[in-house]
Amino acid sequence: MDERDPIERLTEREREALRGWLHHKTAKEIALDLGISHYAVEKRLKTARLKLGVATSLEAARQLAASEGYGPAVAQTADLAPPAVIVKTWPTRLRYLGAIVVITILAAVLTLAVQAPPRAEQLALQDTAQPAGPRTAASPRELPPGNRAASMCEVGQFLAGGFGGFDTDGSGSMEPQEVARLEPKDQYRDPSIGPAPAAGDVDQPAIAKWMPMLDTDRDGLVSQSEYVTYMMPWILWQGVPEAWINPDPARCQG
Numbered sequence: 001m002d003e004r005d006p007i008e009r010l011t012e013r014e015r016e017a018l019r020g021w022l023h024h025k026t027a028k029e030i031a032l033d034l035g036i037s038h039y040a041v042e043k044r045l046k047t048a049r050l051k052l053g054v055a056t057s058l059e060a061a062r063q064l065a066a067s068e069g070y071g072p073a074v075a076q077t078a079d080l081a082p083p084a085v086i087v088k089t090w091p092t093r094l095r096y097l098g099a100i101v102v103i104t105i106l107a108a109v110l111t112l113a114v115q116a117p118p119r120a121e122q123l124a125l126q127d128t129a130q131p132a133g134p135r136t137a138a139s140p141r142e143l144p145p146g147n148r149a150a151s152m153c154e155v156g157q158f159l160a161g162g163f164g165g166f167d168t169d170g171s172g173s174m175e176p177q178e179v180a181r182l183e184p185k186d187q188y189r190d191p192s193i194g195p196a197p198a199a200g201d202v203d204q205p206a207i208a209k210w211m212p213m214l215d216t217d218r219d220g221l222v223s224q225s226e227y228v229t230y231m232m233p234w235i236l237w238q239g240v241p242e243a244w245i246n247p248d249p250a251r252c253q254g
Contacts, residue, residue: 157248157252
C-alpha cells in the first residue's frame, strides 16, 4: 500500500492538468496548451481526484497549489500578468501521424496471420439500430456475414461512437469495472480465465485480462484513444456492421 503523501503520488502530467484547472481553463483549453485531447485531460483530472480523495478538480488543484507554495488564481489587472505555467508539448500532427503508422502496421500483421478476431470484440461492437447503408468496394477476403469493409477513418468513427456504451458514467475514460464488460459471460467467454461471476459481482478475471492490453499508459483507466487504438486492427479485419451508417461521412472524404 502506498503510504506517501497523496500530493507526492501525483504524476507531472496530472499536475500540469491541475495547474491549468486552477487558472479557470476548460479541459479543451488545457488540452490545446498540452497538445493532447480533452479526453486525456479529463482522465488526468479524474485520476488526480482519486489520488487526493476529493470530489472536485478545483479542490484537487487548490491542494496542489498549497503544496507548491502558490495560491489559487484570482482576477488579474491589466498590468498584472498571470503566472507562467511551464508545460511540455508535442506537435499534435506528429502524434496523429505516429498513431496512424502504428495502427497500419498492426493491421498488416493481423492480415498476414490470417486469424479470426476474438469473439468478445464481435459481440461488443455490434450495432443494428440504423437502417442498412451502402456497401463499400469488395474486400479481397471474406468478411463475417452482415459486415462490410470500411476505411481506417470510418472505423475510427465507429469505435469512437461505441466507446460511450462502455463509459457508462460519462467520465471520458473506462474504469476497470467498465472494461470487464468486454469479456462475454456466455459460451464465448475465454475458458482460460474461468467462469463468469454471479450477477452484480466484479469480474476480476476479465479485468486482469483486458486492462494490461488496453491501459497502455498504466494509469488505471482506459481512455477513448487507448480503446480505439487497440480495437482498430480487429475492426479493420472484420469490417463494420452493414447496419451502421457513418454519422459524419464528409469527415472521411478527401
